[in-house]
Amino acid sequence: MTTILLVEDSLTETEVITRHLRQAGLNVISVTSGEEARIQLQSQKPDLVILDVILPGQSGFELCREIKTNTSTQAIPVVICSTKGTEADKLWGSMLGADAYIPKPVDQQALMQTIQQLTSVY
Template identity: 45%
Template sequence: MSVNSESSTQRTVLIADDSQTERVKLRQTLEQAGYKVIEVQSGNEAKLAAVEHHPDLIMLDIIMDNGDGYQACRAIKRNTATQHIPVLMVSGKNNPVDKLWAEKQGASGYITKPYEAQDILSGIAALTLP
Protein backbone atom coordinates (compact mmCIF):
# COMPACT_ATOMS: atom_id res chain seq x y z
CA MET A 1 0.00 0.00 0.00
CA SER A 2 1.46 3.35 -0.99
CA VAL A 3 1.12 6.53 1.02
CA ASN A 4 0.04 9.72 -0.70
CA SER A 5 2.97 12.02 0.03
CA GLU A 6 0.91 15.13 -0.77
CA SER A 7 -1.63 14.46 1.98
CA SER A 8 1.03 13.51 4.51
CA THR A 9 2.96 16.76 3.99
CA GLN A 10 0.05 19.15 3.41
CA ARG A 11 0.23 22.13 5.76
CA THR A 12 -2.83 23.29 7.70
CA VAL A 13 -3.77 26.95 8.19
CA LEU A 14 -6.36 28.09 10.71
CA ILE A 15 -8.20 31.26 9.63
CA ALA A 16 -10.09 33.34 12.20
CA ASP A 17 -12.15 36.18 10.74
CA ASP A 18 -15.73 37.24 11.45
CA SER A 19 -16.23 38.17 7.79
CA GLN A 20 -17.34 35.25 5.65
CA THR A 21 -16.16 37.14 2.58
CA GLU A 22 -12.63 37.41 3.99
CA ARG A 23 -12.59 33.76 5.05
CA VAL A 24 -13.63 32.66 1.55
CA LYS A 25 -10.99 34.88 -0.07
CA LEU A 26 -8.25 33.55 2.22
CA ARG A 27 -9.43 29.93 1.88
CA GLN A 28 -9.38 30.12 -1.93
CA THR A 29 -5.90 31.64 -1.96
CA LEU A 30 -4.55 29.05 0.47
CA GLU A 31 -6.23 26.02 -1.08
CA GLN A 32 -4.94 27.01 -4.53
CA ALA A 33 -1.46 27.07 -2.99
CA GLY A 34 -1.95 23.56 -1.57
CA TYR A 35 -2.82 24.30 2.05
CA LYS A 36 -5.57 22.64 4.07
CA VAL A 37 -7.79 25.29 5.69
CA ILE A 38 -9.79 25.39 8.91
CA GLU A 39 -12.11 28.37 9.41
CA VAL A 40 -13.54 29.93 12.56
CA GLN A 41 -15.36 33.22 13.20
CA SER A 42 -13.92 34.51 16.49
CA GLY A 43 -10.85 34.72 18.64
CA ASN A 44 -12.35 32.36 21.20
CA GLU A 45 -13.02 29.77 18.51
CA ALA A 46 -9.46 30.24 17.23
CA LYS A 47 -8.00 29.41 20.65
CA LEU A 48 -10.05 26.20 20.84
CA ALA A 49 -9.34 25.19 17.24
CA ALA A 50 -5.60 25.76 17.72
CA VAL A 51 -5.55 23.27 20.58
CA GLU A 52 -7.79 20.77 18.79
CA HIS A 53 -6.19 20.84 15.32
CA HIS A 54 -2.56 21.98 15.91
CA PRO A 55 -2.35 23.90 12.60
CA ASP A 56 0.96 24.87 11.05
CA LEU A 57 -0.08 28.52 10.90
CA ILE A 58 -2.85 30.69 12.39
CA MET A 59 -4.17 33.76 10.55
CA LEU A 60 -6.10 36.15 12.81
CA ASP A 61 -8.21 39.19 12.08
CA ILE A 62 -8.02 41.73 14.91
CA ILE A 63 -11.55 43.07 15.20
CA MET A 64 -13.91 40.16 15.92
CA ASP A 65 -16.72 39.50 18.34
CA ASN A 66 -16.16 36.87 21.05
CA GLY A 67 -12.47 37.48 21.51
CA ASP A 68 -10.44 39.75 19.29
CA GLY A 69 -7.28 38.76 17.46
CA TYR A 70 -4.97 40.33 20.04
CA GLN A 71 -6.58 38.31 22.87
CA ALA A 72 -6.49 35.13 20.81
CA CYS A 73 -2.84 35.62 19.84
CA ARG A 74 -1.83 36.27 23.44
CA ALA A 75 -3.68 33.15 24.66
CA ILE A 76 -2.27 30.95 21.88
CA LYS A 77 1.28 32.12 22.65
CA ARG A 78 0.84 31.53 26.39
CA ASN A 79 -0.45 27.98 25.94
CA THR A 80 2.42 25.48 25.89
CA ALA A 81 0.45 23.26 23.48
CA THR A 82 0.14 26.02 20.86
CA GLN A 83 2.89 28.57 21.55
CA HIS A 84 5.10 27.16 18.76
CA ILE A 85 2.49 27.92 16.05
CA PRO A 86 3.26 31.08 14.06
CA VAL A 87 0.49 33.69 14.07
CA LEU A 88 -0.02 36.01 11.11
CA MET A 89 -2.33 38.94 11.76
CA VAL A 90 -4.49 39.96 8.78
CA SER A 91 -6.30 43.20 9.56
CA GLY A 92 -7.72 46.41 8.20
CA LYS A 93 -5.97 48.25 11.03
CA ASN A 94 -2.99 49.96 9.45
CA ASN A 95 -1.60 51.99 12.33
CA PRO A 96 2.03 51.28 13.35
CA VAL A 97 0.82 51.00 16.95
CA ASP A 98 -1.50 48.13 15.95
CA LYS A 99 1.38 46.30 14.31
CA LEU A 100 3.59 46.85 17.35
CA TRP A 101 0.85 45.63 19.70
CA ALA A 102 0.35 42.51 17.56
CA GLU A 103 4.08 41.81 17.80
CA LYS A 104 3.97 42.25 21.58
CA GLN A 105 1.14 39.68 21.75
CA GLY A 106 3.37 37.19 19.93
CA ALA A 107 2.39 37.63 16.27
CA SER A 108 5.06 36.59 13.78
CA GLY A 109 3.78 38.80 10.97
CA TYR A 110 1.17 41.36 9.94
CA ILE A 111 -0.66 41.86 6.65
CA THR A 112 -2.95 44.83 6.09
CA LYS A 113 -6.30 44.54 4.31
CA PRO A 114 -7.00 44.98 1.49
CA TYR A 115 -4.39 42.57 0.21
CA GLU A 116 -3.58 40.58 -2.90
CA ALA A 117 -3.17 36.82 -2.92
CA GLN A 118 0.58 37.28 -3.37
CA ASP A 119 0.73 39.35 -0.15
CA ILE A 120 -0.68 36.38 1.76
CA LEU A 121 1.66 33.86 0.14
CA SER A 122 4.67 36.14 0.68
CA GLY A 123 3.68 36.63 4.33
CA ILE A 124 3.54 32.86 4.79
CA ALA A 125 6.84 32.36 2.97
CA ALA A 126 8.46 34.90 5.31
CA LEU A 127 7.53 32.58 8.17
CA THR A 128 9.38 29.73 6.39
CA LEU A 129 6.27 27.63 5.82
CA PRO A 130 6.41 25.77 2.52
Protein backbone atom coordinates in the same frame (compact mmCIF):
# COMPACT_ATOMS: atom_id res chain seq x y z
CA MET B 1 -0.12 19.18 3.73
CA THR B 2 0.24 22.52 5.46
CA THR B 3 -2.83 23.46 7.51
CA ILE B 4 -3.82 27.07 8.13
CA LEU B 5 -6.31 28.08 10.83
CA LEU B 6 -8.15 31.17 9.59
CA VAL B 7 -9.93 33.16 12.31
CA GLU B 8 -12.13 35.66 10.45
CA ASP B 9 -15.74 36.73 11.07
CA SER B 10 -16.35 38.27 7.63
CA LEU B 11 -17.71 35.69 5.19
CA THR B 12 -16.37 37.67 2.21
CA GLU B 13 -12.84 37.92 3.66
CA THR B 14 -12.95 34.23 4.62
CA GLU B 15 -13.84 33.28 1.05
CA VAL B 16 -11.13 35.48 -0.51
CA ILE B 17 -8.35 34.36 1.84
CA THR B 18 -9.42 30.70 1.67
CA ARG B 19 -9.33 30.83 -2.12
CA HIS B 20 -5.79 32.29 -2.07
CA LEU B 21 -4.60 29.61 0.35
CA ARG B 22 -6.23 26.69 -1.44
CA GLN B 23 -4.82 27.85 -4.79
CA ALA B 24 -1.40 27.47 -3.16
CA GLY B 25 -2.25 23.89 -2.13
CA LEU B 26 -2.82 24.65 1.54
CA ASN B 27 -5.46 23.09 3.78
CA VAL B 28 -7.72 25.70 5.41
CA ILE B 29 -9.80 25.43 8.57
CA SER B 30 -11.90 28.55 9.13
CA VAL B 31 -13.63 29.68 12.30
CA THR B 32 -15.41 32.93 13.10
CA SER B 33 -14.45 33.63 16.73
CA GLY B 34 -11.69 33.33 19.28
CA GLU B 35 -13.75 30.76 21.17
CA GLU B 36 -14.02 28.52 18.10
CA ALA B 37 -10.30 29.01 17.45
CA ARG B 38 -9.43 27.85 21.00
CA ILE B 39 -11.54 24.71 20.55
CA GLN B 40 -9.88 24.02 17.20
CA LEU B 41 -6.39 24.56 18.64
CA GLN B 42 -7.09 21.99 21.35
CA SER B 43 -8.08 19.31 18.84
CA GLN B 44 -5.66 20.01 16.00
CA LYS B 45 -2.46 22.05 15.80
CA PRO B 46 -2.31 24.03 12.55
CA ASP B 47 1.00 24.99 10.92
CA LEU B 48 0.02 28.67 11.03
CA VAL B 49 -2.82 30.89 12.32
CA ILE B 50 -4.21 33.88 10.42
CA LEU B 51 -6.11 36.18 12.80
CA ASP B 52 -8.45 39.09 12.21
CA VAL B 53 -8.23 41.73 14.96
CA ILE B 54 -11.91 42.62 15.20
CA LEU B 55 -13.79 39.47 16.20
CA PRO B 56 -16.98 38.81 18.18
CA GLY B 57 -16.19 38.54 21.89
CA GLN B 58 -12.43 38.34 22.22
CA SER B 59 -10.18 40.41 19.93
CA GLY B 60 -7.55 38.90 17.67
CA PHE B 61 -4.91 40.68 19.76
CA GLU B 62 -6.11 38.88 22.90
CA LEU B 63 -6.22 35.53 21.10
CA CYS B 64 -2.71 36.09 19.74
CA ARG B 65 -1.43 36.69 23.28
CA GLU B 66 -3.17 33.49 24.46
CA ILE B 67 -1.66 31.42 21.64
CA LYS B 68 1.83 32.80 22.27
CA THR B 69 1.74 32.34 26.06
CA ASN B 70 0.38 28.77 25.98
CA THR B 71 3.20 26.22 25.90
CA SER B 72 1.24 23.86 23.64
CA THR B 73 0.60 26.52 20.96
CA GLN B 74 3.37 29.11 21.35
CA ALA B 75 5.48 27.70 18.49
CA ILE B 76 2.65 28.14 15.96
CA PRO B 77 3.30 31.21 13.79
CA VAL B 78 0.56 33.85 14.00
CA VAL B 79 -0.20 36.31 11.20
CA ILE B 80 -2.53 39.17 12.07
CA CYS B 81 -4.60 40.23 9.07
CA SER B 82 -6.63 43.37 9.67
CA THR B 83 -8.01 46.63 8.36
CA LYS B 84 -6.47 48.13 11.49
CA GLY B 85 -3.10 48.74 9.84
CA THR B 86 -1.59 51.68 11.71
CA GLU B 87 1.97 51.49 12.97
CA ALA B 88 0.57 51.39 16.53
CA ASP B 89 -1.56 48.35 15.65
CA LYS B 90 1.43 46.61 14.04
CA LEU B 91 3.59 47.37 17.08
CA TRP B 92 0.89 46.10 19.46
CA GLY B 93 0.53 42.90 17.44
CA SER B 94 4.28 42.40 17.54
CA MET B 95 4.40 43.01 21.30
CA LEU B 96 1.72 40.33 21.78
CA GLY B 97 3.75 37.81 19.79
CA ALA B 98 2.42 38.08 16.23
CA ASP B 99 4.99 36.85 13.72
CA ALA B 100 3.65 39.06 10.91
CA TYR B 101 1.01 41.71 10.21
CA ILE B 102 -0.77 41.92 6.85
CA PRO B 103 -3.19 44.77 6.05
CA LYS B 104 -6.56 44.23 4.40
CA PRO B 105 -7.50 44.05 1.63
CA VAL B 106 -5.15 41.07 1.47
CA ASP B 107 -2.48 41.07 -1.21
CA GLN B 108 -2.22 37.42 -2.33
CA GLN B 109 1.49 37.63 -3.10
CA ALA B 110 2.34 39.22 0.26
CA LEU B 111 0.23 36.61 2.07
CA MET B 112 1.95 33.72 0.30
CA GLN B 113 5.42 35.17 0.90
CA THR B 114 4.65 35.61 4.59
CA ILE B 115 3.37 32.04 4.93
CA GLN B 116 6.41 30.72 3.09
CA GLN B 117 8.75 32.64 5.42
CA LEU B 118 6.98 31.40 8.56
CA THR B 119 6.45 27.74 7.68
CA SER B 120 9.11 25.29 6.66
CA VAL B 121 6.61 22.91 5.09
CA TYR B 122 5.25 25.19 2.34
